[in-house]
Amino acid sequence: MTDTMSEVGRARRRKEDARLVTGRTQWTDNIQLPGMLHVAFLRSPMAHARITRVDVSAARGRPGVVAVFGGADFAAEQGSLPCAWPVTEDVVIPDHPPMAVSEVRYVGEAVACVVATDRYKAADALDAIEIDYEPLEPVLDMTEALAEGSPTVHESGNKAFTWKFAQGDIGEAFRDAPVVIDRTFVQQRLIPSAMEPRAVVAQTDGDRFTLHSATQIPHILRVMLALTTGIPEHRLRVIAPDVGGGFGSKLQVTAEEVLCLLITRRLGRPVKWTESRSEGNLTVHHGRDQLQRISVAAERDGRIRGVKVDLLADMGAYLMLVTPGVPLLGAFMYNGIYKMDAYDFTCTGVFTTKMPTDAYRGAGRPEATYAIERAMDELAVEVGLDPMEVRRRNWIKHSEFPYTTIAGLTYDSGNYEAATDRALALFGYDKLRAEQADRRDRRDPVQLGIGISTYTEMCGLAPSRVLGSLSYGAGGWEHAEVRMLPTGTVEVVTGTSPHGQGHVTAWSQIVADALGVPFEDVSVIHGDTASSHKGMDTYGSRSLAVGGIALVQACEKVREKARQVAAHLMEASADDVEFSDGRFRVRGTTTERTIQEIALATFAAHDLPEGFEPRLDAQATFDPDNFSFPHGTHLCAVEVDTETGATTIRSYVAVDDVGKVVNPLIVEGQVHGGIAQGIAQALFEEAVYDAEGNLLTTTMADYLLPSAADLPDFVTDRTETPATTNPLGVKGAGEAGTIAATPAVVNAIVDALRPYGVRDVRMPCTPERVWRTLQNRALQNRALQNRALQNRALRNEEGASA
Amino acid sequence: MIPASFDYSRPSSLDEALAVLGDAGEEAKVLAGGQSLLPLLRLRLAYPTTLVDVGRVAELRGIADHADHVFIGAMTTHHEVIRSPVVNEHCPLVALATATVADPAVRHRGTFGGSLAHADPAGDLPSVALALDMDLVARSSLGDRIIPAAEFFVDYLEPALEPGEILVGARVPKLGPGWGFHYEKFHRTAQAWATVGVAAAVRRSNGTVEEARVALTNMGPTPVRAVTVEAAVRGVAADRNGSLREAAEQAAEGADPPGDLHAQPDYRAHLARVLTHRALLAACAV
Structure with a gap:
């Protein structure tokens, strides 16, 4: 051929x-079965409380209502939602009933449900359920949660686990290091927002069970549901019909899936549940939410000696399917594409009274890439080098592949030089730097910033033996x-x-x-x-x-x-x-x-x-021998309006190397969508809980997602360095954009604001947050100036008196 | 969408709509383009007993050119307003502000009258109505009632419409020659409401501001007329030498900006000052 x-x-x-975009297809919510009933869940309005009374009797009498259940009705059979990744031997995996029985631990936890002849009647009857709560203290801040005397989410305390990983002599790397960068970054909590909401249809003929679910994992779900509900695996069929997006949020065994199976078993009739968007914001597992302390020891010339990472990862109230494993997927990535002699990683998983977190596009790797790529920019400033130059001095050269990194992964192939050179050319790097200098000189209220992200990721999950060594509950x-x-x-x-x-x-x-x-x-x-x-x-x-x-x-x-x-x-x-x-x-x-x-x-x-x-x-x-390692160079130019704090992305260049490409149009789509999601974390998205533990971002008016109108044209290109570990030479393209984009954007914003003394802006870099950062810097600068003036005056006085 | 149950009526004439509305009692709501009301229903934040859908009332739709004003029918869509030569010639501020509303899908469904009658201070058209001193026309079985914009926005989401009244449109005064216009909107995404917006109309003569009208979006429970700025800007040089900025410094005087996830009150006040300055510069075309 x-x-x-x-x-x-x-x-x-x-x-x-054609069928997906016209909707002439089988979305779960499109499924209509004879005699089907509709389920609506009553959800906890309290972040943390004891349930002292549940009275569903009035709801039973409402029009169209067939059944009403509280947690106690399922207590004997509902089991515990599974966690398949016990990351350490002493990890605390609390009992996680699909429907709360005696205690609620986050706002949105299911506490009762109505089964009715249509979904409107089911929703109406929720009002008639009476539940009394005895409030308990919410636990919302990870650092406070670990402090002595903190109220606890579970009796065992707020620490789920501590996982450590060390290579090389980190003490030696930091001892007398000429340069040390020490930063703490906040990975805000995100809400995965798939276009299709979650939906479940469960049915049984008394012997066999069929569960339709908008899930990413029909096979894993079947195994897990068999283990959780006691329905034997061979009598349970799970179908993921057409599914409209997931981004990890549908990589889960959900309470609603289990409960719909139990309800259909109880009633003998098919049941359907489809979440509303607000219900989804509350109860789709959330993503990210880490407090990252990263320290980099380096030589004066910018060469890295070692990297030390100390993470707090918010688990939320329970450990769900792979909750504790998500930060560990990043554990092997904080070294990025760089060479170093020592690496030290510690992660502590913390319980809070919030929705559990779990995999969200990139899962641990975007967080890791963000921290190292932000730190590289800080290192560049510290040693007085262009941020690309400091990366060049540290990255693995094309001639050095295959290369076993300090984190123990063997990167089979890569060409960071080629991707970077191509990106710089497309971007017009030198010209933009010249414009930046000019705007700085002119004290233009609109400053230009340039952000770099040279990333890699591990994908193609995963070699089964590696998953086994990480205590994951299945193969890859x-x-x-x-x-x-x-x-x-x-x-x-x-x-x-x-x-x-x-x-x-x-x-x-x-x-x-x-x-x-x-x-x-x-x-x-x-x-x-x-x-x-x-x-x-x-x-x-x-x-x-x-x-x-x-x-x-x-x-x-x-x-x-x-x-x-x-x-x-x-x-x-x-x-x-x-x-x-x-x-x-x-x-x-x-x-x-x-x-x-x-x-x-x-x-x-x-x-x-x-x-x-x-x-x-x-x-x-096929069981792979190794992961695959896509990489690339993303460059972002932003204009920051220092009067309003608003950031506008002026240009964005992405040169990705995903190995051999089967369909460039699909790769292009993945890259565009990924970049959009990465930019969204940098600028727009954040799940916000108030001091009582209520989620404030329950609608899209509050939880902002960018649309096409809010994003620039992306300039994309590819280099092609085939993977050597599989016969197609492919690496994977689904997460690259999301991993790369976030640090590129934030690096650009910080770069724009450096003349004002800004060293970091917490994500999302909203206009108000940028404005307040500038206000605070201005105040501090004024204070510094005043102190300098005072000192000078003092010295003059001393001089005069001497 | 899981709203509570309601009765639904879709009359085909204004008289019929008024009759249905009259019978339906105080908890009835008029449904125009649905871009604001349907989300409230969906979130069960509104529980109307009856929805009177005026989408098929042809009399409520269209734009008419009168001697001293332009009449814009309540059910005229945002898209139609933006495209109207009459609006663009005689009251371009309306077209400028309407063009910033959300996205094309919303602008094809959302209506001029719907967004005024919704009386959302974060909507773009209420401040424009205020700046231009529009007269809003409400009809009931008793006849027409003219409500000046300054009296129309009573409180948050509360227009000066009585039960049984339907907003049929607004008379937008033709301001005549010498005026410049601008709508300066600050929002976090295209689909988000204005964090703050500034509607400005300025009449210049010989490089000086003769008269200005400035109204603010989302700086209080109702749209706010920035009267202090209007007074301060009168007679100053219409240039970039600082006097417009100085006048704009008073933009937040008398406003009561809300605090929410997108902006705390002090930031909104700051934005009002910055954006008012920009709106004045643009309206002065300098």
């Missing part, structure tokens, strides 16, 4: 988009099945579970190349445990880098089977049969058979090789 005919690499429009393999149908078209069954990524299109391209069939002739089945029996689902930029490889391997098996049949039919030895472009040809002859002919011949099974099973299908499970 020639390269020009290759499907891989083509910017194919996505097969699945992925599964695929490829079936050639009698007419020569192909059905793929994938264990990945797309929720917007475009797997149907990308998988079709891979199969088209591997089997030489038309792109249009491939269909992909996913997300239903009845038809896709084995999988580890979609998160952590793993689908292509792990699932795609399983698919390639399954295709190879099918091709080899077909080769045997072809050889048999052409009366040649299999070794003499070549395959290209969908045709098997006897070497040196014109005798050939198409793969479609072979498919039909196999189906007919009239004349097959001796002992050959009449099937042209195959399965493969």
Whole structure:
């Protein structure tokens, strides 16, 4: 096959988009079943309280109400929501009832539910449920939570775990270090905001159970629900129909999924629950929320000796599916793309009376990248170097790959020089620096700032042995099945579970190349445990880098089977049969058979090789040896209006290296969406709780998400350094933009404001926060000036008196 | 959307709408473009017993050019206002401010009268109505009632409309030649309400400000007329040499800015001063 005919690499429009964007598809909320009932949850208005009385009797009499339940009704059977990542031996995993029975620990926790004939009647009847609470002290600040005498979220205290990791001699690195940068950064709490809200439909015929859920993880969910509810795994089918976005928020076993199963078991009727946006803001697991102290020891010339990280990570009230593991995914990334002799990481997970946190796009890696990339800019200022130069002096050179980092990961490939040079050229770096100098000289009220982020990430989660060494409760393999149908078209069954990524299109391209069939002739089945029996689902930029490889391997098996049949039919030895472009040809002859002919011949099974099973299908499970390491250079120029505090992104350049690209259009979409989300953390998004533990950002009027109107045109380009650890050379593209963008934007804002003495702005860098930072700096500067004047006056007096 | 239950009526004429509204009692609400009311219903922050949807009342829609004013019908969409040659010629401030409302989807559904009758001080049109001294026209079974903008915005989300009254439109005075206009809006995202907005109309003569009208968005429970600024700016040089800035320093006088997640009151007051200066500069075209 020639390269020009290759499907891989083509910017194919996505097969699945027509039905997805028109909504003529099976979103969970679209599902209507005969006799279906609707569930509405009553949620705790208290951050922390004892439940002293639950009276649902009045609600039972409301119109359309079929049943009303409080936590006590499920206490015997609801179990505890699972945490699959016990990160340390002594980690505290508190009991987490799907519906609170005796105590509530965050605002929004389910305390009762109404099941009614329609969702409006269900919502109406919530008013009639009476619950008495005895208030307990909320626990809202991580540092205070760990202090002696703090009220506690759970009886065991507020510390969930402390996890440590050290390489090299960190004491030596910091001893007499010429330069030490010591900073504390706040990773604010974020609310993942998938376009499709969470929704669940549960049904049973008394024996078997089917759960439709807007989830990223139908396979993992099935295992976990079997363990949690006692419904045997073989009698439970989980279906992720079309799912409209997740960003990690649907990588969860939720209270609502468990409770809907229990309700359908109790009532024998199908039930549906779809969250409202406000309900989602309260109870979709939140992301980030870390207090990061990072210290960098360096030489005068900017070379790093060592990095020390001390994290507090807010777990929220409970440990959910991978809550405690999220900060640990960052543990191996605080060294970034840089070389150093020592590294020391400590993370303490802290309970608070807030919604639990868990994976959110990037999961631990955006936090790590933010801290090191912010610190690199601070280091550059300290040693008087351009921030790109200080990075160049420290990063792993292209000639040094594969390179085992101080954190113990082996980066298989990378070319930071190439991506950076390309980005600088596209950005017009020198010209912007000149304009910046000019604006500084003119004391322009609108200052220009330039932010850099040279990032890498680990994705393609994950080698199972590595997950095992980190105490994760499952493996990291992925599964695929490829079936050639009698007419020569192909059905793929994938264990990945797309929720917007475009797997149907990308998988079709891979199969088209591997089997030489038309792109249009491939269909992909996913997300239903009845038809896709084995999988580890979609998160952590793993689908292509792990699932795609399983698919390639399954295709190879099918091709080899077909080769045997072809050889048999052409009366040649299999070794003499070549395959290209969908045709098997006897070497040196014109005798050939198409793969479609072979498919039909196999189906007919009239004349097959001796002992050959009449099937042209195959399965493969791939477990990667290593992670993959996309990288890139993002550059951001901002204008900061020092009078209003407003930041405007003037230009944004992203040069990413995601290895080989299957579909550039899909990669482009992932990069754009990722950058938008990264910028959103830098400028707009924050979940805010008040002093009583009430979430204030329950609507999109309060929790700001940028739209296209709020973002600049992104200039994107790619370099291509193939991964050496998988046959496709792919790395993953789903999280890169989010990881890279946040520090690029904040570095740019701080860069703009350095002449005013600003060294940091806490995220999100809202106009008010920037303005207040400038006000405070101005006050401090004035105080410093006054002190200097006083000192001078004092000295003059002393001089005079002497 | 899970609102509490309500009755719904969609009359096809104004008389019919008034009759339905008259019968429906005090807890009825008029539904125009739905861009503000529906979110309140969805969040169960409003519990109307009846919604009277005037979306099909053709008489409420359209823009008419009169001798001394432009009449804008209540159900004219923001999009239609922005595109209207009459509005752009005679009361461009209305078009300028309307163009800043949210996004195209909202502007195609949201209406001129709906955003005035909603009386949200964070909305863009109430301050414009105030700055331009619009006369709002309300109709009931008793006939028409003219309400000056200065009397229309009674309190937060509370217009001077009686039960049974429908806002049919507004008369926007034609200010004549020599005026410059600007609407300076500060908001965090395109879809967010104005953190602070400033509607300014300035009449210049020989490089001097003869007369100015300035009204502020989201600086109190109602839109606020910045009368101190108007007085201070009269007679000063319409240039960048500082006198406009000095006048604008008084923008927050008498305002009662709210505090919320996007801005505390002192920051809003600061923004009002900065934005008023910018609005005056732009309206003076200097």
